[in-house]
Amino acid sequence: MIEPLALLVCATLFGGMILYSFGFAPFVFSTQEAAQAGRMLRAAFPRYYLFVLLCAAAAALLLVPLAPLRAAALGLVALSTIYTRQVLMVQINAARDAQLSGNEAARRRFGLLHGASVVLNIVQIVVAGWVIVGFL
Template sequence: MSVAALIVVALLFGGMVLYAFGFAAFVFKALPAEAAGTLIRQAFPHFYFFVIVVSGLAALLLVPVDGVSATLMALVAVSTIPTRQALMPAINNARDAGAMRRFAWLHGGSVAITLAHILVSGYVLTRFI
């Protein structure tokens, strides 16, 4: 497979893992809850933009070498758009309204989506070996 595709998929995988398990956890440990929430809320649109762009680029680079992996990366890119544009604002609105049960469900959904994206990109990486 293409070296460029490998690097881009690895960047996606590493970036998502670092953000989900490193940055977010660190912010909530290092800052008071209110400040941490504000910072995470500002960072998430950039995280999702990163996922959309990098997975889209990976899909394009993979088209000539692995159609299955290209399709999987395209699905990550496409599924991140409604996550960023609809789910993220709904999470914020639920939190702002104090609807904590709704917030928990929506946030759980976003976590599940991110974990699925990490697993998919990890699977694509295994197709390089």
């Protein structure tokens, strides 16, 4: 019973990450003014990261007896999500706020931090996909 449950949790993680990253976020920016879209996504990101953290941790725990390497990979997704949610997101928001208040140096910092979060998110999606493919 653990294997189907682990697959479902990991598939939920993968699907949720794909939907948020390539569906919801672009939709918000295409339907809202930039300032409103930014506020909406800033409010949504903590919930998104909590979703990723909980799904990755649950799938990792379920997979420990079945596939320790894949469990460890999902454990790293969970740990990196804690960092992203508690540290990187705070830094991104501070840089964006500084940029919006006229600090041009903050524009570059925001770009670098945001780019790092995007790359990390893509790596996490790839890891979740790799775990799912391991069930085939």
